[in-house]
Amino acid sequence: MxxxxxxxxxxVMPKPVIDQIQREMPSFEDSGMSILEISHRSTxxxxxxxxxxxxIKDLMHVPDNYHILFCQGGGTGQFAAVPLNLANHREKIxxxxxxxxxxxxxxxxxxxxYGIDVIKDDGxxxxxxxxxxxTLYDYxxxxxxxxxxxxxxxxxxxxNVKDIPLVGDMxxxxxxxSYDVNDFGLIFAGAQKNLAPAGLTIVIVRDDLIxxxxxxxxxxNYEAYAKKNSMFNTPPVFPIYAAKLTTQWLLDNGxxxxxxxxxxxxxxxxxxxxxxxxxxHNNVKKDERxxxxxxxxxNNDNLDTQFVDFAADHDLISLKGHRSIGGLRASLYNAMPVxxxxxxxxxxxxxxxxxx
Numbered sequence: 001m002x003x004x005x006x007x008x009x010x011x012v013m014p015k016p017v018i019d020q021i022q023r024e025m026p027s028f029e030d031s032g033m034s035i036l037e038i039s040h041r042s043t044x045x046x047x048x049x050x051x052x053x054x055x056i057k058d059l060m061h062v063p064d065n066y067h068i069l070f071c072q073g074g075g076t077g078q079f080a081a082v083p084l085n086l087a088n089h090r091e092k093i094x095x096x097x098x099x100x101x102x103x104x105x106x107x108x109x110x111x112x113x114y115g116i117d118v119i120k121d122d123g124x125x126x127x128x129x130x131x132x133x134x135t136l137y138d139y140x141x142x143x144x145x146x147x148x149x150x151x152x153x154x155x156x157x158x159x160n161v162k163d164i165p166l167v168g169d170m171x172x173x174x175x176x177x178s179y180d181v182n183d184f185g186l187i188f189a190g191a192q193k194n195l196a197p198a199g200l201t202i203v204i205v206r207d208d209l210i211x212x213x214x215x216x217x218x219x220x221n222y223e224a225y226a227k228k229n230s231m232f233n234t235p236p237v238f239p240i241y242a243a244k245l246t247t248q249w250l251l252d253n254g255x256x257x258x259x260x261x262x263x264x265x266x267x268x269x270x271x272x273x274x275x276x277x278x279x280x281h282n283n284v285k286k287d288e289r290x291x292x293x294x295x296x297x298x299n300n301d302n303l304d305t306q307f308v309d310f311a312a313d314h315d316l317i318s319l320k321g322h323r324s325i326g327g328l329r330a331s332l333y334n335a336m337p338v339x340x341x342x343x344x345x346x347x348x349x350x351x352x353x354x355x356x
Contacts, residue, residue: 004340006330007318008147008172008293009193014335017245028241035241040234048241049230055247059255062181062204069203069222070230070240071188075101075171078188078201079108081220082167086186087114087138088211094119094137096126096159099146100324101169106141125151125288127159139165139185145173147193148322150295150329151288155179165209173292174202175250176334177260185209191239194292194333195246200239250334259334263291266332266341270294273345279303279352280328297327304328307351314347316340 005012021035028035029044038044053068062068071077082105087093092115095106106116117137119126128140140161145152153159155177159166165185174189181187186205192198205222212223224232250259271289274282274296282289282296298304304327308320321327330344 001315003315003317004336004343005317006332006336006340006344008322008329008331009190010198011193011331011333012335013196013242014246014249017242017249017335020245021242035238038237040231040237045237045241048237048244049235052240052244052247055244055251056202056204059175059247059250060179060181060204065207066181067203067205067207067210067222067226069205069225070235071201071203071225072199072219072236074192074198074201075169075188075190076104076108077220078169078203079105080112081203081222082139082141082186082188083109083112083114084216084220085205085211085214085222086165086167086209088214090136090138091115092117092137094128094132094140096128096140096142098125098143098151098153099149100322101147101171102141102143105143105169109141124285125153125157128161134161134163137164139167141167141169143169144179145170145176145290145292147172147290147293147331148295148324148329150282150284150290150293152177152290152292154287157287158183165206172331173290175247175256175259176263176292178256191243193331194335196239196243198239199236200243202243246335260291262338263332263334266336266338267291267294269338269341269345270330270332273348277348277352279355280348292331292333294330294332295321295325295327296329297321301326303355306355307348310351311344311347314343316344316347319344 056068093109094117097118097120110116167186168184170187171190172193174194188203191200210222218224274280279298280296311319319328321329
């Protein structure tokens with residue numbers, strides 16, 4: 001039996017990576033110890049961490065004036081860490097209100113006492129206006145891919161800021177599209193959506209944005225992570241190991257350009273079906289549609305629920321939409337094979353024919 005997991009996160013991982021984890025679990029690198037029990041101070045793990053970091057650098061072409069940090073606390077932790085580290089001068093931040101997770105980010109910054117301005121645009125992704133005054137803010141925060149709403153700022157449609165850093169929450173399309181790191185002052189991503197198990201957060205931050213004089217809790221302080229190679233305390237050993245394997249899998253399979261091409265193919269297959277369906281609907285503007293999180297609905301809560309159960313009976317798991325908006329959602333991360341999307345379309349068709 002093959003089960004296809006369409007969860008938004010924790011999410012599907014590449015089968016070769018799962019198989020390698022299984023093989024290596026009893027004795028990592030013939031050490032006689034599992035990866036679950038080796039010391040984070042050992043040379044064994046130091047090599048894992050450095051390999052994972054180098055893989056990320058190679059895949060994303062990370063410039064030398066950026067640090068790659070392995071943090072904990074997920075994206076939610078970064079909602080506090082980013083303002084604490086970066087909002088040092090004007091203590092004011094601009095947010096593009098593109099959905100649920102951006103709202104969570106600006107609520108956290110406001111709770112910490114920072115000034116915020118929220119840029120909205122009903123019905124489409126917001127952008128700074130022509131008279132946007134960058135001198136008022138320390139940075140502009142944008143959720144690059146909106147996991148819940150199914151919309152994305154694709155690489156050729158990023159907000160354009162010149163005098164302040166652009167901070168990108170890239171959690172749900174990290175390494176799924178070819179972004180230029182130079183366009184950002186900081187990128188962060190919870191690894192559990194497209195890279196590794198839950199427990200690891202990747203932060204890529206430009207050197208000049210790390211303030212060694214800033215006194216904040218060490219667990220949120222980028223300077224502490226950079227100074228100690230992300231090991232001032234015990235890091236999430238197993239997720240970093242899994243991230244190293246996944247990034248190696250990406251390198252072996254053509255890197256991010258190959259993943260982007262495949263993710264476009266998979267999402268286009270599903271969008272093409274939804275666009276011609278008389279039962280299922282996607283309401284996101286075509287040029288803003290996510291490659292990784294496809295949201296859709298029958299516009300009937302009871303039918304949506306019936307489809308989730310129908311799909312589960314056909315070994316398609318986790319297709320229920322986020323609780324905040326309901327409906328349905330299929331997450332097509334890098335590790336989701338084309339065969340999974342083909343089966344999903346087949347099951348959608350069967351459901352439409354019998355219950356539409």
